[in-house]
Amino acid sequence: MPAKAVNNVVVNDEKEKASIEQRSPAESFEARADDDAELLAPEVRQAAERRLVRLLDARLMPTIIIIFIMNYIDRVAITSAKLQGLTQDLNLTDLQYTTVIAVLYATYVPAQIPSNMILNRISRPHYYIPCCVMVWGLVSALTGVTHDYTGIIICRLFIGLPEAAFYPGAMYLLSRWYTRKELAFRGAIIYGGLLVSNAFGSLIAAGILGGMEGKMGIAAWRWLFYIEGAITICVGLLAMLLLPDYPHNTRWLTPAQRRLAQVRLAEDAGEADEDGQHETAFSGFMMAIKDPKVPIFMVMCCSQLLGLSFVNFFPTIVDTMGYSTTITLLLCVPPWILATIVCATNAWHADRTGERFFHHCAPWWGVIVGYIIGVTTMTTAGRYIAMFLMACGYAGFALTAVWVSNAIPRPPAKRSAAIGLVNGFGNIGNLIGSFTWEAQWGPQYHQSMYIGIAAMGLATVLSLVIRFMLVAQNKQLAREEAEALNNPDHRQRIEDAARLEGLTFEEVVERKKGIRYLY
Template sequence: MALERTHDVKIECYEHESSPSPGTQDGELLAPDVRPAAEKQLVRTLDMRLLPALILIYLINGIDRAAVASARLKGLQQDLLLTDIQYEIVLAILYVSYIPAQLPSNMILNKISRPSYYMSACVILWGVTSALTGVAHNYAGILSTRLFVGLPEAAFYPGGTYLLSRWYTRKELALRATIFTGGGLISIAFGSLIAAGILSSMEGQMGIRAWRWLFYFEGSITIVIGILTVFLLPDWPHNTRWLSPAQRRLAQVRLTEDAGEADEDNGSDSIFKGLLMAFRDPTVFIFGAVACFQLVGGGFVGFFPTIVATLGFSTTVTLLLAAPPWIIATIFSCLNAWHADRTGERYLHVTVPYWMLCLGYVIAVSTMSVPGRYISTFIMAAGSSSYPLMIVWLASAVPRPPAKRSVAIAIMNGCAGVGALSFIWKSEWGPEYRPSMFISMGTLGLGAVLATVIRCILARQNKRLEREEVDSLTSSEKERIENAARLEGLTYEDALQRRRGFRYLL
């Protein structure tokens, strides 16, 4: 995981193969008097274009994921003659294709020049496959459609996260990634509201069951969004068409300064070299294990409407009650990520929500009263919202080269998908679901332990980098630092701290 560093990087000498040399017009935004305003404008442009596009796609992605659970409340399981085990397999089968497809998808994404085209095509394909779920008439039919929907979906979340990491600096990324993932959290809320509307009003229309209409509507909306995606998403910082040459250069320089080296693969950084680098880095797999435990611990998400149904209300009221916890969870996750960016801290912002989730489980285990159980769903939803910070922590821990980072993100998200395959929310354990919650609390504890291990590893790496910096200083450089410290009234250590290079975020 060692990161080769070149100190005192001369950003003005950085050149990308597709960028003109400094001194020409594309470097006009790098001047000290114009750069701060230009950089704010660039980030604002990305926030207004890249983020909304990803949120919109994730919104419809989450609605599709929640559709099966919502459709179950209106007869899907009975119409298709599914046993409880078969229903759980239908939920899990998506991950059988989704998990292994993420790795080659991100490797492809890293090498193609127009990610907007690639991701748009994938969104359209999953919209078509999702709509076909409404055509299923038996177990084999719905199993096939859910299996194939996982292939195009595999391009989206790890690909979207990687795309964000190619545009935002490390201290901008946590909030943006969480806002992006917030689309998924909100989708659970809106998915429930949309499902409530369709399931309550479309039953028997044109002789078709309401749960089938649910898939037809959501699949059609996904296809339209996929067509729009090609115009909304950017490509890479060096070739995005809706940015000026000067803005493209500024985007590249920002990321170069952030890690002290260019955010580009060099001639020797092939996709297979990135694959090998990621597989040889044990920290990547520790991140993956934490993600897996986190998804097991937060596995209630896929069964949320069923859990809310234990409150004893009708289908429509249950789906309406399932929405507010995820709205609160989205707000909490954004505030948590904002503070993580502001402080540069990662470990506590990732693990404290684990203990919140455990608190929600403790309340749910302790009572079956409607107020107590419903309050617990808010705490559980908020506590399950730190996953985007975990994947952002990985992206900052594997900053270069991009070929390795793209694979590492896919590996971690794939491991998280394995966690989502856990069959711990069994109907025979309902309506209390106490064994499910006890197992979830145990896996969250294991995740917190491994997150502590990651923090210790990165702290040790930072100490090594600091020793290397001190050892590389010449006697004249040390003397200048001592003089600066004396003139500014600082200690030598404080003055040295001010000229520190790259450090891993803890």
């Protein structure tokens, strides 16, 4: 139901609306003033904000992390199933198996952009995201009933559509709740769910593949899809109860908490985190694609994911060390545990310092070192050390959507489109990478690693270009702030921020002079 303005107060809760409508104008104004005084009073503001962030951390973060764990477990289950006879049972050639890996991205990549545009326009993301989770869980379970190449190709195509809604959607949802200084660490914690999922996925797969073979006359790899898909559907149902909507309409927050959530984001950017009157999903898309930073981010993300595409073949690469299926899957766990720790530590330090470029690129340089080790030795110890360095490279990717959100903060329509564009186009790197780890190049995979080194080098150069652009934009902001106030849309957002915070227009303008892009 659309929000209703009552005495200049945006109201989304029906009980709150009825209560306000029964007041006289004087009583409504006094109640609003009392709420503002309680909210913004220095002696309570800091404690209230800490309580709000803790509440979000307790509900939003664990829910998204668990979904993310299931997201990647479902997506890469096929790599574990391959070790236990999937390709033999379905009579897949090496090229067909590679196509099965790659075809997911044919729907996953293009669907991310419209999905994020939809997410920015709907009012209840706590329904939209969980419904997508349940759909991909169902498709994942159905993968277990396939009996030929056509069937598994269809499943992989359809699982890409609902999965496309999740990661860029989750990062956009976080950007609607957390400030710039809070976002990197929490974004990385969520991405840590992906890294942990590689560890948990291998453990779960080892247990299922090792203990379910032949149960009820069903192959173990089919049980892997049935069980993981069923768990994902249950997680989706639970997420409907836990996920928030947006700061102005989340039902399990009090009116004062909703207002505080809006005020703190307005303070963080110097303007309200709301779309202007004439800003639509399409206009946000056009603003994003015309921003020169966005195409560079897109190519940079594509290049880094090409360099990180080993993730889709991680068990296969570890299998080159010559151990049994169970031991191979167990050996996959420690690199991803370390990668999760590195990811969280790197993002925490990025938030503390406000620096983005080196925190983004340094983990990639570790991947390059890992590839160099991989092409110079086939010893078990050397290859396994390389696995650790390669896995830790995802600590850099974890900051990509965060950096996009920092570099393209307003309006929300533009930010949501930018995140979808960057992550969507970036996953073309995974699509290409599906064909760069050719079975005929194993067990050394030297050609694959050379491609990875080149891709990481290009991503580093493009990240440096983005850094220079943001430095230049910060300097330009300092020169043009006074002129920007003559822009009606820009002025309106600052007026909205002033209204939310109970400040004068001049006070918000003065504070906004300290707002700059993070690089």
